[in-house]
Amino acid sequence: MTTPSLPSTEEYPLDTRGGSFGAWTVFTVLTFVLGGLLYPAVTTFVAGAVFPAQANGSLITSGGKVVGSSLVGQPFSGDRYFIGRVSAAGNGYDPTAASGSNLAGSNPALRERVQADSAAIAKREGVQPSQIPADLVTASGSGLDPHISPQGAAIQVARVARARGLSTAQVQAAVAAATEAGGLIGQDRVNVLRLNLALDAAK
Structure with a gap:
């Protein structure tokens, strides 16, 4: 049995020119x-x-001034305002520190914080802790979610109505107007910033 020989470089010379620099x-x-x-x-x-709108950051204006983005939550306090989700981002919805808490559901620190928040929300809204939706005591993956569930808004209606001197029907109408449909795979959600701005603008 003979071993096949490779073609010689004389028969098939190698191309050593390479590419030109130009x-x-x-x-x-x-x-x-x-x-x-x-x-x-x-x-x-x-x-x-x-x-x-989306290319410029989905900004929201009020009185000719930019007051925020429909994609980033803001901290609100006081009985006149709807309160959003817990923020895991530093300094409260800081977009430069977007992150989740990275705490497992079994983490003692998380459980303690959720229990404390549930007790505070139950006292503020005059409801039982079992009536509080999970989104009001948990942070989103980004820590910047500007939305709450319709259920999370519903338990705040009575407080906001009393503080603003409005009827519950008026506040419920504002909640409905600020509710965004979740579509086929999502869930309906309420944009807290848009809702609070609409209430501030209401006469």
Whole structure:
């Protein structure tokens, strides 16, 4: 049995020329211009033209001034306002510190905090701890969720109505107007910032 021999370099000489420096330079410049400048510029322009609100951060204005974003929660206090979710982000809904608490449900510190928050909310709203929805005592994965559940808003209606001198029907109507449909796979949710701004604007 004979071993096949490889073709000699004389029959098939190797190509050792390599690419020219000029060709690689042109390729690099074109890649930079197309991928690094033109593509981002086009996508930014299209996004701004088709989705102007979202492209600019879904900002909410009041009285001609930007007061927040519909995507980021804000801390509220006082009987006149609906209170949002617990924030795991530092300094209360700090977008530069977005994070969850990373505490398991079995963590003693988390259980203690939830029990304390439940007792405080039950006292503030005049309800039983068992009536408090989970979203009012737990943080979202980002720590920035601006929404609460309709159930979380419902237990706050009576307090807000009393503090503002409004009827419960008026406040419930404001809650309904601030409720966003969850669609096919999501759940209905209430944007707390929009709700509180609508109440402040109500006569």
